Amino acid sequence: MEFKQSKQKYAENISATEKRLLPAILAATPNNGQLIAGWLIKNCAEAEGEIIDASVENIIRAVKALDVAGLIDWQTPPKVAPAKKRHDFLQTNDGAKQNQPKDAEFNIQMAQERKRREALGDRANAELMSEAARIVRNHSSTSHSRTARERDVLRKEFDRLVAAKVHPKDLLTALKAKQDTFANGDVTRPRF
Numbered sequence: 001m002e003f004k005q006s007k008q009k010y011a012e013n014i015s016a017t018e019k020r021l022l023p024a025i026l027a028a029t030p031n032n033g034q035l036i037a038g039w040l041i042k043n044c045a046e047a048e049g050e051i052i053d054a055s056v057e058n059i060i061r062a063v064k065a066l067d068v069a070g071l072i073d074w075q076t077p078p079k080v081a082p083a084k085k086r087h088d089f090l091q092t093n094d095g096a097k098q099n100q101p102k103d104a105e106f107n108i109q110m111a112q113e114r115k116r117r118e119a120l121g122d123r124a125n126a127e128l129m130s131e132a133a134r135i136v137r138n139h140s141s142t143s144h145s146r147t148a149r150e151r152d153v154l155r156k157e158f159d160r161l162v163a164a165k166v167h168p169k170d171l172l173t174a175l176k177a178k179q180d181t182f183a184n185g186d187v188t189r190p191r192f
Contacts, residue, residue, distance in 0.1 A: 004046065004053045017059045024078035026063065035071055036062045113167065128168035132158060135175050141182060150182050 003010050018026065026032055039062040044053045066072045136154045141147040157178050161171045 002051060004051050005055070010054055013054055013056050013059060016056045017063070020056065020060060021063065021078070023076065024074060025076040027073040027075045029073050032073055035066050039066060110165070113165070116167070125168045128172050132168065132172045132175050135172075135179060139179060139182075150179075154178060 005013060036059060040052050040054055040058060043062070043065075044058045045051070046053055063072060067078070136151060136158050139147065139151050139154055141150050154175060158171070158175060161174055166174070
């Protein structure tokens, strides 16, 4: 077995490798030389294992692989970059539930509802909301006082549903259902 590079080129590759590893400095020990040569023979052999490519990139690959395994001796060890801080919570609500705050399920539902509203289109939603407002505004009953009480109940229901951010289609359905309950008598007046 022989190196693909000449002895002079091999020495230049070793010095170039040392420059690229700075500020870390490899210890000049026989153990390091044997480990790196063994790694090169095992991983960088060409022509059926007869020629070994000892290029700068391959030597650096060998040093990094052996360092990860903890086999390389260093005169000055390489600086280890500090681990990146992990946030307590994911930046989006589409990720793992165990890393999210307690109200994440609610936030996920709200995001899905917002996407659903956008998919339906704002114009259709505006028409539904205006129809719901028209039902509250134009509701009438048999007497003036009953009409006022029923409108007040409808207005409160409308405000409650808007505050809960119910979809306009569901809001309109709920208001119509509430309005239908008034047909069976005056449900706003207490019975004794």
